[in-house]
Amino acid sequence: MLALLRLLLIGFAVLTVIYAALSLWSRRVRRRRLGREWDEAQGPGSRERFVADGLRHYDRSLRRKLILGVYILPLCLIALITYLTNFH
Structure with missing residues (x-):
């Protein structure tokens, strides 16, 4: 049990x-893409405002939330392997 706890703590880190x-x-790529998009279209307002608005939308996007899968998938896999090894 102590080994599993140590594995989970190191894994979490x-x-x-x-x-x-x-x-x-991902945020840097999005910022660069928004900058290029504004440069091509020379959109209304300033470039900084356009990028800031785009990043605000990005912060609420699904892509940003999908990055949390970095935590969910490996921890679920470790839990599944532990269960199958010990109880199945």
Whole structure:
């Protein structure tokens, strides 16, 4: 039981680093895409305002929430393997 707890704690720490990296990378890609989109269309208002509005929409998007799968999938897989190994 102690080994499983240690595995989960280390795994959670590693998954947190992966989540942070994926989140920052995805946000940077979105910011770059919004900047290019404004440059092509020369949209109304300033570029900074356009990018800020786009990032606000991104923060509420499904893509942002799907990145949480970094936590959910591995932990569910560990729980399934533990259950099948011990109780099945």
